[in-house]
Amino acid sequence: MALKKKYALLSGLIIVTAVLLLPAMIPNLGSLPPQPIAFNHRLHMERVQGIGCRDCHQLAHLQTYAGIPSKFVCFDCHNPDANESDANADAFKPEFGTLMAFAKTGEDIPWHRVTFTPEDVFFSHRRHVAVAKIDCRKCHPEIPDRTSPLDRGPIMMGMNTCIKCHEEAKASVDCVACHR
């Protein structure tokens, strides 16, 4: 009887410990810290005539990763030397204060990445965007409508999404093509 009680207590303890440790074992589950600037994709896609994803994410056609643009890409359009009397006074909205503060420092904007595949999965933007000529929106459909950065993550593209398209496009479905 006493022994049974001891086991019950022990297994109870193990369950409680496991439940307490679970969040620590699944990193970044749930909300991410906010991005340094509340960047608005939709506004940029609508207000800048002829702008493409590629104008800011310039590495996607060349590298495995797409990259989040450096501050100098922003300064192509948002002049850090402008002042309030300029015609472009529109540029002095609250969010700009944060952007312009980065013009005065040597640091770049500390954006953090949200979309991932696991480390053992190989994915190349160049291969899909430049070689297979797939539109960014096909894999990132939510982005053009976002008025604020993605705030929940990490966002993982599931294996079934990759395989479904690979089957349709007659691309490789060999395990080692993606798991290297």
Ligand code: HEC
């Ligand atoms: C075939 C699907 C697919 C297409 C097409 C695609 N992406 Fe991605 N994107 C992904 C996947 C998968 C990840 C996660 C990649 C990883 O873990 O390496 C990702 C990650 C990203 C990231 C964050 C990480 C990084 O690579 O810097 C950005 C930014 C991004 N994509 C932008 C773009 C843009 C811009 C285009 C078009 C020029 C594009 N993507 C086209 C699937 C795609």
Ligand code: HEC
């Ligand atoms: C191709 C030109 C262009 C580039 C590059 C560009 N922007 Fe903009 N941005 C605009 C235009 C146009 C607006 C709308 C301006 C307006 O109406 O006052 C805008 C508006 C904004 C606003 C104000 C939005 C709001 O919520 O009121 C912020 C903040 C901003 N951009 C940040 C950035 C950042 C950060 C980058 C770099 C990653 C960037 N922009 C790159 C053209 C650009």
Ligand code: HEC
């Ligand atoms: C004016 C510059 C600009 C343009 C144009 C732009 N982006 Fe972005 N993109 C950014 C910035 C800055 C971030 C980081 C802040 C955020 O997440 O909103 C970002 C973030 C992203 C992310 C999330 C990266 C991650 O870590 O997961 C994806 C995916 C992405 N962009 C895809 C696109 C696609 C697809 C298009 C075209 C429809 C596009 N972007 C057009 C500047 C731009």
Ligand code: HEC
């Ligand atoms: C919308 C369609 C589409 C999606 C989604 C997609 N792919 Fe692809 N992928 C292709 C096409 C088409 C090719 C062939 C490109 C070429 O001609 O080289 C390809 C090629 C590849 C290759 C090179 C294969 C080889 O033969 O060496 C890898 C690796 C790969 N994809 C990984 C992924 C991963 C990982 C994902 C999911 C995160 C994914 N792909 C999602 C269409 C897609």
Ligand code: HEC
């Ligand atoms: C076109 C790319 C692609 C191919 C081909 C592919 N996988 Fe995956 N696989 C992925 C991606 C992306 C993930 C991570 C997302 C997820 O868990 O759904 C994944 C996840 C997995 C996982 C979960 C563990 C992990 O690595 O995160 C296993 C197990 C797995 N794949 C086995 C296989 C086997 C076995 C094959 C061959 C029959 C295969 N995969 C073929 C893209 C691929």
